[in-house]
Amino acid sequence: MSPRISKVTAPLAGTFYRAPSPEEPPFVEVGQEIHTGDVLCIIESMKVFTELRAERGGIVTNILVEDEDPVMRNQEMIEIELT
Amino acid sequence: MFRKILIANRGEIAVRIIRACREMGIHTVSVFSEADRESLHVKYADEAIHIGKPLSKKSYLNQGKIIRAAIETGSEAIHPGYGFLSENETFARACEDNGLVFIGPSPECIAIAGNKATARKTLTNLGVVIIPGSEGIVSYEKDAVELAGQVGYPVIIKASGGGGGRGMRIIYDPSEIAEGLRVASGEARAAFGNPDLYLEKYIERPRHIEIQILGDKYGNYVCLGERECSIQKRYQKLIEEAPSSFVDESLRKKMEETAITVARAISYTNAGTMEFLVDAQKKFYFMEVNSRIQVEHPVTEMTTGVDLVRQQILIAAGEKLELEQNQVHRDGWAIECRINAEDPENSFVPSPGVIQNLILPGGPGVRVDTHIYDNYEVPPFYDSLVCKLIVWGKERGIAIRRMQRALSEFQIEGIKVTVPFHIKVFQDKDFIQGNIDTHFLEKFNNVL
Numbered sequence: 327m328s329p330r331i332s333k334v335t336a337p338l339a340g341t342f343y344r345a346p347s348p349e350e351p352p353f354v355e356v357g358q359e360i361h362t363g364d365v366l367c368i369i370e371s372m373k374v375f376t377e378l379r380a381e382r383g384g385i386v387t388n389i390l391v392e393d394e395d396p397v398m399r400n401q402e403m404i405e406i407e408l409t
Numbered sequence: 410m411f412r413k414i415l416i417a418n419r420g421e422i423a424v425r426i427i428r429a430c431r432e433m434g435i436h437t438v439s440v441f442s443e444a445d446r447e448s449l450h451v452k453y454a455d456e457a458i459h460i461g462k463p464l465s466k467k468s469y470l471n472q473g474k475i476i477r478a479a480i481e482t483g484s485e486a487i488h489p490g491y492g493f494l495s496e497n498e499t500f501a502r503a504c505e506d507n508g509l510v511f512i513g514p515s516p517e518c519i520a521i522a523g524n525k526a527t528a529r530k531t532l533t534n535l536g537v538v539i540i541p542g543s544e545g546i547v548s549y550e551k552d553a554v555e556l557a558g559q560v561g562y563p564v565i566i567k568a569s570g571g572g573g574g575r576g577m578r579i580i581y582d583p584s585e586i587a588e589g590l591r592v593a594s595g596e597a598r599a600a601f602g603n604p605d606l607y608l609e610k611y612i613e614r615p616r617h618i619e620i621q622i623l624g625d626k627y628g629n630y631v632c633l634g635e636r637e638c639s640i641q642k643r644y645q646k647l648i649e650e651a652p653s654s655f656v657d658e659s660l661r662k663k664m665e666e667t668a669i670t671v672a673r674a675i676s677y678t679n680a681g682t683m684e685f686l687v688d689a690q691k692k693f694y695f696m697e698v699n700s701r702i703q704v705e706h707p708v709t710e711m712t713t714g715v716d717l718v719r720q721q722i723l724i725a726a727g728e729k730l731e732l733e734q735n736q737v738h739r740d741g742w743a744i745e746c747r748i749n750a751e752d753p754e755n756s757f758v759p760s761p762g763v764i765q766n767l768i769l770p771g772g773p774g775v776r777v778d779t780h781i782y783d784n785y786e787v788p789p790f791y792d793s794l795v796c797k798l799i800v801w802g803k804e805r806g807i808a809i810r811r812m813q814r815a816l817s818e819f820q821i822e823g824i825k826v827t828v829p830f831h832i833k834v835f836q837d838k839d840f841i842q843g844n845i846d847t848h849f850l851e852k853f854n855n856v857l
Contacts, residue, residue: 339761339789341464346595347604372750372759372793373575373600394464396790 331387334378334404336397340371344393352393354404358386366404369397384408410726411435411486411510415479416450418490419469421780421797422702423450426488429718438482440475442468444788449780456482463790469493470602472500476507486510486725488718492792495701496523496570497602512725513679514700521675522698524569528675529607532695535674537667540686540694542609550587553608557583560610566593570603577644579611612694614846615686617641618653619699620668621709623720624678625730632665633713634739636682636705639845640834642757647827647850648834649705650744651712654805654843660691667695680706680721686847704747704794707776711743711801741801742808746816746831748779748796750787753830761789765823770815774801774808787824795826809841 336342344352344367353365360366361383369376388405391397414430415438416423423439427450430437439454444463451457458478461468468474470493479487487504489495489512498519504511514522521527532539541560546569547553557564557580566589568576576597578589590606598604621633637653638646656664668683675698682699706717715732723731751757763786769777779796781787787795800815802808813835819828834840840849 338759340759341790346591347598370599371789372761372791374759375596375599396463 330408332382332384332406332408333402334366334380334406336369336399336401336403337376337378338369338371339399340369340397342391342393342395342397342403343368343370344389354386354389356386356389359409360384360386360406380406382406382408411722413438413482413484414486414488414512414722415440415475415482415484415509416454416488416490417469417475417494418488418492419445419448419450419780419791421778421794422490422704423448424453424780425778426490426718427453429716429722432716433719433722435722438478438484440469440478442790444790447785449782449785458482463788465493465790466602469791472497472503475500476503476509479504479509480507484509486512486722488512488721489701491701491704492600496699498523510725512721514677514681518675518677519700522677522681522700524605528698531674532671535670537671537695538693540609540612540696543607545607546605547590547608548606550590553586553590554583556608557586563611563613564608565611566590566606566608568593568597568601568603569605569607570597570601575600576606612686612688614848615688615694616653616655616846617646617684618656618664618687618693619682619684619703620664621703621706621717622668622672622677622681622683623715623717623724623730624672624681625724626678626727627729628673629730629733630669630672631730631732631734631737632668633709633715633717633737635661635664636708637845638705639847640840640849641847642850646705647747647749648744648831649708650742650805650808651708652739652742655687655691660687660693664693667693671695671698679724680717689846704797705745707778707797707799708743708745711776711799712739712741713737714740741803742805743799743801744808744812745797745799746812747794747827748798748819748831749793749827750795750824751793751827752825753827754825757827759789759793760825761787762824763787764821766820767822768818768820769796770798770818772815772818774811775815776800795824798831805843806841809835 384406413436439457460474494500501511502516594604640648684696776799800811
């Protein structure tokens with residue numbers, strides 16, 4: 327059975343942040359196990375910060391955008407292999 | 410007088426400043442990020458300099474690049490607008506160090522005024538009534554919990570370095586303090602480059618009323634009356650008016666006296682706003698000094714006939730105030746609606762995108778301050794304010810009817826804006842009767 331991959335997409339256009347602040351470590355790294363409700367990243371759109379949380383548990387397999395990169399609406403940002 | 414001014418801002422306020430400069434015969438230099446190449450402040454300026462990537466800290470908050478742009482273009486002064494670097498002491502000092510005039514108060518004054526925690530100490534000593542709270546910056550949960558216990562819940566956590574609702578949280582219970590500090594500090598850092606917070610007692614159901622002042626470099630001050638800014642969503646002002654139907658002559662006089670006392674105490678120069686909370690018994694608490702031009706300045710301009718941006722430039726150039734207190738005449742009523750790129754039918758989520766089929770209101774007594782136009786793309790990187798719709802009428806009732814008319818003329822496609830929300834407010838019986846406080850919008854709960 328092949329693993330199921332879930333892709334976290336941007337709910338709205340904005341800026342992608344991997345960490346809560348520049349001095350703090352990223353929310354998640356590739357290879358990290360995550361659980362339902364864990365914060366994965368922050369999207370800032372028009373000064374509004376939205377924390378995106380994991381809807382399912384799994385392993386982070388890929389982070390497709392760099393910290394502080396602009397993202398379009400519905401752009402794929404993080405890949406998670408569901409467990 | 411200056412021959413050339415650089416405007417360290419974007420959007421409608423950059424356009425507003427360019428307009429004042431042009432009327433004064435001053436050349437203008439705009440700076441812009443990669444996301445703002447097509448913005449109106451770039452098109453209107455005499456010169457425009459690209460200063461970096463879309464993210465504010467790489468462009469509009471990049472002090473070095475802005476100062477360099479000013480020097481390279483031979484600008485003599487920098488107007489910071491509001492937000493961004495407008496209340497940044499380091500930037501004001503960097504301007505001075507590079508032989509540029511910062512159009513605003515001195516760096517020392519910004520340090521006191523802009524830092525609300527420091528300002529509190531100075532003012533308490535002067536007998537100005539302030540809201541009980543922390544005497545300095547609150548960093549630790551333990552300290553915040555202890556202080557909150559002393560002043561009594563609810564309390565409010567606020568950003569020390571800015572306003573506009575960013576970096577603010579109301580706390581009803583000790584268990585909410587840790588998360589409140591974390592979220593507010595993150596917002597404050599992102600919005601103002603300063604994560605410092607302070608805490609104070611939260612006054613329930615107050616009105617937010619502020620006094621506009623001007624001060625020159627020779628100790629002369631004038632007050633230009635109050636603005637009523639109680640219509641707020643999560644501490645962001647959405648509708649402002651001048652005067653306030655709640656303020657009588659006696660209250661106005663007392664608030665203006667306090668505003669001048671505060672200004673003198675900190676040797677305030679240039680345009681500034683003293684913000685107060687006024688409770689139902691008309692007791693007023695001093696909140697903070699906003700050491701910049703404010704978003705809502707047009708309602709004061711419409712009722713006094715004074716061009717505040719022009720005054721800022723004259724004062725910065727070392728001129729004496731053009732008018733004395735007895736020459737200030739307020740006439741009629743002005744109301745401003747902030748039109749934001751947000752969807753009022755979907756929790757006010759941001760709505761960046763390309764504007765289409767734009768028709769802006771006009772006609773008698775209507776002023777529109779905006780940077781948007783057909784096919785302009787509103788970027789997601791900055792504030793959602795896309796247009797300020799301001800009306801003037803001889804009386805409040807006339808101004809309200811005029812705003813209803815102007816809102817009905819507003820047409821826009823491609824993005825969602827808050828016009829439908831404003832239409833609802835201007836039909837509300839309590840709003841029409843002037844029966845408002847800072848919680849007014851909670852009755853629109855279904856859409857907020």
